[in-house]
Amino acid sequence: MNQPLAERLRPQNLDHYFGQEHLVGPNGPIRKMIENKSVSSFILWGPPGVGKTTLAKIVARLLERPFYELSAINSGVKDVREVIDKAKKQRFFDTPNPILFIDEIHRFSKAQQDSLLGAVEQGVVTLIGATTENPSFEVISPLLSRCQVYVLKHVDASVLKKIVDRALDEDRYLASLSVEIKEYEALLRFSGGDVRKLLNVIEIVVNAMVSQNDTDKLVIDNDAVQKNLQENLALYDKKGEMHYDIISAFIKSVRGGDPDASVYYLARMLEGGEDVKFISRRLVILASEDIGLANPNALLLANATFDAVHKVGMPESRILLSECTIYLATSPKSNSAYSAINEAIAEVRRTGHLPVPLHLRNAPTKLMSDLGYKKGYKYSHAYDGNFADQQFLPEGLQNGRFYTPQENAQEKKILERLRKWWKSRF
Missing domain, CATH: 3.40.50.300 (P-loop containing nucleotide triphosphate hydrolases)
Known part of the structure; x- marks a missing residue:
């Protein structure tokens, strides 16, 4: 024991x-x-x-x-x-x-x-x-x-249940008790797919119930898990078990535009010993996924922060991370680039077999040229405004739309330019 x-x-x-x-x-x-x-x-x-x-x-x-x-x-x-x-x-x-x-x-x-x-x-x-x-x-x-x-993948619910059953059957101490798992939901929720956390939760709950229960049978349900973990939170979290909850709150606070909450959760991570390189990498992702084209400078600052953190280390990196976090939290937001690539990938998985239009293909050989490769291609820089109206998507996707500019100053300018070029398409 x-x-x-x-x-x-x-x-x-x-x-x-x-x-x-x-x-x-x-x-x-x-x-x-x-x-x-x-x-x-x-x-x-x-x-x-x-x-x-x-x-x-x-x-x-x-x-x-x-x-x-x-x-x-x-x-x-x-x-x-x-x-x-x-x-x-x-x-x-x-x-x-x-x-x-x-x-x-x-x-x-x-x-x-x-x-x-x-x-x-x-x-x-x-x-x-x-x-x-x-x-x-x-x-x-x-x-x-x-x-x-x-x-290695997150362990799914069926496997976690199998591990719980093995613990009750094969662990000498648990097998000596009469333990019934009436509900698994809270056990699995608190474990978050982490086997070590799952076994820690079972041990905390069982030990707490043994100390306060005079009956021969221990029945573990969602209420029992919730109650005993709240009473033993320090034990449950002594090795940073809330890692994923904190990083999730940090990301959502930056995305939601709250600089105070963002820097608070940043402090929670730093005080908990989180790797500053991990945090800086999340900021790079945030800058692209959630701020994107509404403020392209966000990605430049996040990437500079990533590089600087690798050079400087702690404790000074806390200042770099704070600056970048507050900048991202207070920036206008857009996930248009994130949505565009997801929609394009979904379309490729449906229609990725479509051939590239002939006029967009290179013609390095005479045979290719004779077959019509490159024929009719318009070199954009040879036209007024460096733009020539022509079809770029494969046949069947002529009216495909993946990028939708969002309501922010930067993308309003982009939309204005696209409408000037493509008329009614945008």
């Missing part, structure tokens, strides 16, 4: 590893690596609590490899080199190389990642990294090119 439930129930094999069938199912690439007794370096990218660390440990156990584990939060170049030195000393003929697991590898600096590169290239260690961030942003190219990236 000294171990948390999530640790007591950590799967030891693939049969108990639920929710990532695309990786560990019968035809999954990681299962095949294990079956072939050979593993190459890879990075596991996915949200918190879906089993990245567990999967790395299962791979090492089933392949009978030595397993070294480092966390990028509290490890430096010295720690990496010490592990590599240990691995070198343990090398013998035909001895498989150990696995080095680095949790939150996206937090490693370039120098720290560089210190790994030689050992990975030479096969001194097989690297398994885990990250909640897109590795193409945070992992250096030479290291990324030597690793396969596997994406």
Whole structure:
């Protein structure tokens, strides 16, 4: 009972590893690596609590490899080199190389990642990294090119229920109690697809009910979960479990034009130890998705903030992030670019087979020219106002509309220009 439930129930094999069938199912690439007794370096990218660390440990156990584990939060170049030195000393003929697991590898600096590169290239260690961030942003190219990236998904409700049932049946302490899950909704809602959070919630609720219940049976329903989590909120949130709620509130506050709420949730994230690079990346997305063409300078400022945060670090980055957050919150808003690309993608999925009009195609050979490629194309700069009325969309989509200017000063000017060019089409 000294171990948390999530640790007591950590799967030891693939049969108990639920929710990532695309990786560990019968035809999954990681299962095949294990079956072939050979593993190459890879990075596991996915949200918190879906089993990245567990999967790395299962791979090492089933392949009978030595397993070294480092966390990028509290490890430096010295720690990496010490592990590599240990691995070198343990090398013998035909001895498989150990696995080095680095949790939150996206937090490693370039120098720290560089210190790994030689050992990975030479096969001194097989690297398994885990990250909640897109590795193409945070992992250096030479290291990324030597690793396969596997994406882990949020665990769905049916799998979470299966994990709850396993906990009640197989955990020695929970099995000694008489526990009935009458309603799952609150358990699943508070977990947010995070298995570790789910097991933490069950443990908190059961322990609270045991301490206050004299009956032989514990009935867990939505009210019981809500009541006991509210009373034990500090315990529930001690490791930043509200991460996604806070970032959601931050995004919605910026989108909603409230600079005070926006900077408040920014402060909540900073005080909670959130990675400033993660925040700055969200600001870039916000600038494009929610402000867009209503104020194109927003994206320039957000991108400059992203670059500056990477150079400056904390505590000064708080000022850069505050400036950008307030600017975005107080900017006019438009999601026209976001809507346009979504509608265009939807149309492509329906009609993506339509041929490109002949006059828009290049004609690098005589045959293509004879077939009419490029014939009739009007070079816009050769016409008054640098515009020539011609058809650009494929036949069948002549009147297709994806971009709709919205009601803001910037896009009113765009609409005026489009109407001058295209007349009644806009």
